[in-house]
Amino acid sequence: MAPLPPSTMTDPSLPSPTPDAARPEPLHYHLMGIGGIGMSAFARLLHARGARVSGCDESVTELTAQLLAEGIAVGRGHSAAHVTTQPHSRIDVLVASEAVPKSHPELVAAREAGIEVRPRMALLDELLRAGPSIGVIGTHGKTTTTSMIAVALAGAGLDPSAFVGGIVPEFGSNARVGAGPFVAEVDESDRAFAELGSETAVFTNAEDDHVGGNQATYWATVEEQHAGFARYVAQSGRVLLCADWPGLADLCAGTQETLSYGQAEGADYRAVHLRPDPDGTSFTVTFQGEALGEARVGLPGVHNVLNALAALAVNHLYGGAFGAAAAALAAFGGPGRRWQRIGTLNGALVIDDYAHNATKVAAAVQAARQTGRRVRVVFQPHRYLRTQQSWPRLADALMDADEVLLLDIVAASEPPIEGIHTTLISDRMTANGHAGVRYLPDREEVLQVLRETAAPGDVIVTMGAGDVWKLARELVTPDAAGARP
Structure with missing residues (x-):
């Protein structure tokens, strides 16, 4: 393949895995929001490459505790004092997402001190361009597909590095450091992703998620978002696209x-x-009509077959042994919050899943139906704007569940929108003939209902991008309710 075109983003060199002996000490990176799933992965990758790393976040979680145990300094809260008082020594680079306002005191203090403020996507850009790379893009399926690619390559002995938006049980982390190709989940909610490229772009799908509104993590229109996908693949060496998703080939015409x-x-x-x-x-x-071999994915749902197929295709492109990669995928139980088996309740299987838009919800319900059990869903709508845009589709996606218990909308920092409420979903489902849907805003009532009625033939799926995951853990082990997935 031809080399990637030059990056349009700022490109100071990252520290190498072994710090330059000529440099008195490695660069110090300070990451705002280090407890987030993406920033924590950056912290681990930078730390493994020899950089000094610190960070801060609003709250202390299991993930920030893990970073501390790994030797990464983490402060609670956001403050200009992290820059001005230098509690972890002088900062060379402050990293922040586009969601952080430019007027934030910590960013202002960094600029006034002459410290480089680097967007998180600039970091990812440098990692992708440093060597052989696989970037996974699309509006859903990225975390599972990225995890599967990394697991397949590792199983085949290709020793990948990885940047994942979820915890991969095989790695015990959301990051992996290796000598082989770098596999990364590329999040389209950060509009700067369109400035990136990778040696291989894996394009799962393109829908209308993260569109509308005036937030930094939303696109103005779906056309602008899809143009961003097209720009990413045009800046990549090749694209591996999902043929089952309509319209992707048109977006990849210039690759x-x-x-x-x-x-x-x-x-x-x-x-x-x-x-x-x-x-x-x-x-x-099969590859171009010739059988490569037999495979298995230990997660239900056709969407997971496609995710595993993408991973085996990437493994084939990079020369990995098919049998070894297929065996690794067959044993793969999924990343955190993607059809994650939490335990059982009265013989019922308890699953937690991140599904929060209509396509993901429909796929998760289809996966639940594949188990052959009675499907009982606890769904938490995510964001007022997303609910306003898609409540009819969410209601339709939930229709195949036997029972649906609906929580209130989780705001995720958005202000409420007048007239937008969870009951839009329940009312539509009832009008369409579903007899098992209930709006239950009281979480204790949800727990009581499930504890009293769970039976061996059930599968209970807590579903959504908010904190609904806590309910699954309370159902199985009440003492672990505060543990983050």
């Missing part, structure tokens, strides 16, 4: 090299002869 994966006729990499069972799906993988 150097295009390959596809899916169930669709004509896809370069195909999953055929699917054999679903309650715990997952076995299938055959």
